[in-house]
Amino acid sequence: MEFIDINSRNEGKERCTAQVQAVSAGAEHRWGFFLLPLALPVMLLVVWEVLSRKGFIRPTILPPPTDIWQVVVEMTVSGELLKHLLISLERVVKGFSVGAVLGLISGILIGLSPRIERAVALVTGLLRPIPIIAWVPVLILWMGIDEASKITVIAIGSFWPVLLNVIQGIRSTDRKYLEVATILEKSRWMLLTKVILPSALPSIFTGIRIGIGIAWMSVVGAELIAASSGVGYMIMYARELSQADVMLVGVFSIGITGLLIDYIIRTVESRLLKWNV
Amino acid sequence: MSSLTQQLLSITGLSKQFAINSETVQALTDINLQVTPGEFISIVGASGCGKSTLLRIIVGLDSQSSGEITLGGQAIHKPGVDRGMVFQEARLLPWLTVRDNIAFGCRSNATNVEKCRLVDEHIALVGLAGFESAYPHQLSGGMQQRASIARALVNRPKVLLLDEPFGALDAFTRINMQQEVLRIWEAEKTTMILVTHDIDEAIYLGDRVVVMSSRPGTIKKIVPVTLSRPRDRSDYDFVQIRKEIYAEFFEQSPKPFAYAI
Numbered sequence: 001m002e003f004i005d006i007n008s009r010n011e012g013k014e015r016c017t018a019q020v021q022a023v024s025a026g027a028e029h030r031w032g033f034f035l036l037p038l039a040l041p042v043m044l045l046v047v048w049e050v051l052s053r054k055g056f057i058r059p060t061i062l063p064p065p066t067d068i069w070q071v072v073v074e075m076t077v078s079g080e081l082l083k084h085l086l087i088s089l090e091r092v093v094k095g096f097s098v099g100a101v102l103g104l105i106s107g108i109l110i111g112l113s114p115r116i117e118r119a120v121a122l123v124t125g126l127l128r129p130i131p132i133i134a135w136v137p138v139l140i141l142w143m144g145i146d147e148a149s150k151i152t153v154i155a156i157g158s159f160w161p162v163l164l165n166v167i168q169g170i171r172s173t174d175r176k177y178l179e180v181a182t183i184l185e186k187s188r189w190m191l192l193t194k195v196i197l198p199s200a201l202p203s204i205f206t207g208i209r210i211g212i213g214i215a216w217m218s219v220v221g222a223e224l225i226a227a228s229s230g231v232g233y234m235i236m237y238a239r240e241l242s243q244a245d246v247m248l249v250g251v252f253s254i255g256i257t258g259l260l261i262d263y264i265i266r267t268v269e270s271r272l273l274k275w276n277v
Numbered sequence: 278m279s280s281l282t283q284q285l286l287s288i289t290g291l292s293k294q295f296a297i298n299s300e301t302v303q304a305l306t307d308i309n310l311q312v313t314p315g316e317f318i319s320i321v322g323a324s325g326c327g328k329s330t331l332l333r334i335i336v337g338l339d340s341q342s343s344g345e346i347t348l349g350g351q352a353i354h355k356p357g358v359d360r361g362m363v364f365q366e367a368r369l370l371p372w373l374t375v376r377d378n379i380a381f382g383c384r385s386n387a388t389n390v391e392k393c394r395l396v397d398e399h400i401a402l403v404g405l406a407g408f409e410s411a412y413p414h415q416l417s418g419g420m421q422q423r424a425s426i427a428r429a430l431v432n433r434p435k436v437l438l439l440d441e442p443f444g445a446l447d448a449f450t451r452i453n454m455q456q457e458v459l460r461i462w463e464a465e466k467t468t469m470i471l472v473t474h475d476i477d478e479a480i481y482l483g484d485r486v487v488v489m490s491s492r493p494g495t496i497k498k499i500v501p502v503t504l505s506r507p508r509d510r511s512d513y514d515f516v517q518i519r520k521e522i523y524a525e526f527f528e529q530s531p532k533p534f535a536y537a538i
Contacts, residue, residue: 180368183336183356184382184432194381198372275372275412 063245068252071245080234085253088219088230091147095154096215100208103159107166107207108192111200117167124163132157132218136225150222157218158211165210169203170196202276205269209262216258285468286312286335286436291344293330303493304330308344310487310496312436317462318470319483321522327494328472332438335470336362348435358384361429361467365441367421369413375424376400376409382428399427402461419450423457430465439471443478455481459506476522480515481508488525498525 045065051057052064059067075081110117135153143149173196181191197204223232231250238246291308294301304327312318322328333339335346337356346353348360361382369378379399383392400406403423413421422442429437439458443451455478462469462482473479479486483502490497500522504514 176364176366176368177370179338180364180370182338183360183362184428185356185358185385186381187385190385194373195370198370201372275414277414 060242060244063248068245068248071249075246075249081249081253084229084231084234084250085257088223088232089257091150091219091222091230092154092212092215094147095151095219096158096212098151099155099158099215100162100211102155103162103207103211104166104204107163108170108197110163111167111170112192112196128160132214133221133225136222140226145226150219150227153222154215154218158215161210161214162204162207165203165207166200169200169207172203173199202273205265205273209265209269212261212265213258216254216261220254283313284311285314285316285349286310286470287345287347288335289345291331291334291341291346293327293334293339294342305334305341306493306495308494308496310499312468312470314435314468315466316468317482317484318487319479319485320470320472320487320489321474321476321479322472322489322494323491323526324474325494326489326491328489329440330494332362332440332470332472335436336360336438358432359435361432361434361437363422363425363429363437363439363442365444367413367418367425369421369424369428371413374410374412375405375416378413378424379427379431382431384432395431399431402430402464403427404457417450418446419454422446422454426458426461430461430467433465434467436468436470439469441473442471444474451475451478456507458482463506476519477510480518480522481510486518486522488522490525498522 048057048062049064049066052059052062057064072081106120110120132153135156136149139149139152143152177195177199178191181195186194219230220232220235223230224236227233231254235247235250238244238250288308288310291305292303293305295304296302308331310318320328320331330339334341335353337353337360340354353360369375370381373381376396380392380396383395387395400409403426405420405423405427408416408420413424416424426437426442442458443454446454458469458471459482461467469482471479471482480502486500486502487496488498488500489495500518502508502518504512504518508515
């Protein structure tokens with residue numbers, strides 16, 4: 001029996017060395033790892049630049065990337081770009097927090113109780129298909145043009161994906177683990193915090209990622225319709241002044257910020273879910 | 278029966294019917310079994326004979342249609358920490374480390390100090406010292422099953438139920454784990470009921486081997502194994518008992534096929 005014990009220890013070591021090898025193999029391919037995703041955007045930028053410079057595209061419609069970069073530098077130096085981005089980001093954080101917390105709580109309740117699900121099924125079924133943009137005029141009427149209406153739009157937008165994924169995560173808890181907890185006479189609270197929620201965590205994270213994506217889209221939508229600050233407002237204002245370059249700076253900064261947010265959430269997720277391999 | 282007072286676990290007239298597609302299936306019929314404290318019972322039977330159902334009823338996950346089970350004189354109706362269970366899959370919570378998984382087995386009213394002491398003791402007992410902070414996916418199947426046994430034993434249950442615990446392990450690990458369970462049983466003196474389809478395993482471990490037949494699931498025979506431990510699987514008496522149990526399953530065949538390790 002000692003013999004097999006030692007073997008199983010060795011097995012652990014082998015696994016470790018295998019991981020180390022995988023990591024070093026990754027280091028060798030690091031250049032390819034970074035170059036591959038960059039190749040397509042660089043190619044597109046070069047084609048775009050060349051077409052603009054040769055006069056195939058009118059700069060008033062689509063300025064060349066170098067001109068846009070010029071505006072980015074100017075707007076960064078003046079602090080205007082960051083100001084609008086931070087205002088939008090603040091709205092996203094506020095609205096998403098409200099929407100996600102509500103989605104999490106309702107999701108847990110609905111996920112745990114088929115009765116509650118039946119009770120709210122018609123209301124959620126009716127409200128869910130409404131596009132967020134449709135709420136904007138309604139909310140402006142109710143809450144005015146200030147922050148409250150925008151934050152509410154974002155909260156509604158991020159509520160649904162969080163809700164649905166939390167329900168899905170809770171429902172997919174493996175019966176086998178529930179049986180173990182039953183045998184060990186665990187309280188309902190222990191069952192929820194030690195078994196059901198951890199097992200739903202991967203799904204909850206999916207909801208959070210989709211939710212924050214929608215929150216970011218919702219804020220721009222709300223700002224396009226009615227605002228005096230934020231990236232959406234910046235784009236609309238630049239359109240009125242026919243500043244195509246400023247508009248595109250706004251549009252692309254939305255994309256880049258979204259990418260960064262997603263990256264941050266993925267990092268947190270992989271830290272928290274290191275057991276989930 | 279004066280000996281009845283000494284019984285730890287007593288199963289009398291137990292039957293279980295399932296309804297599958299509005300058809301009644303008789304899973305267990307008239308099971309009677311008395312288990313004395315500290316005894317090791319092996320239950321052996323073909324798949325579908327209801328042996329796992331029997332364990333699930335004892336542990337309280339399923340309920341019987343008729344009959345009674347008492348543990349220490351108390352009738353059993355629901356799960357409780359006086360009974361521990363190990364399943365074929367280790368069923369460790371993937372998000373908890375080995376230590377936290379075993380601590381999850383502790384009674385809810387145990388103090389933290391008590392918990393830590395119990396957990397450390399049981400990590401050592403199952404030979405997992407040094408792997409406390411590993412996650413289940415980092416362990417081999419045999420080690421996962423060790424952690425699962427520690428989790429089930431950490432409350433010091435009156436009876437430990439093992440539902441084909443080594444069925445998913447390879448042959449070498451299985452024999453190793455059988456020796457481990459025997460060592461733990463001797464150290465802890467916990468009453469154990471093991472369900473298996475491996476006749477050798479049943480004889481190697483059990484004080485008595487309960488032979489179950491299928492459709493309807495019922496006890497066909499109880500074979501006492503009085504050999505001293507550790508048992509030698511090639512010992513003459515061991516082979517005789519194996520033949521006897523074999524005959525229960527393959528009685529119609531004129532000459533049971535040769536069986537050797």
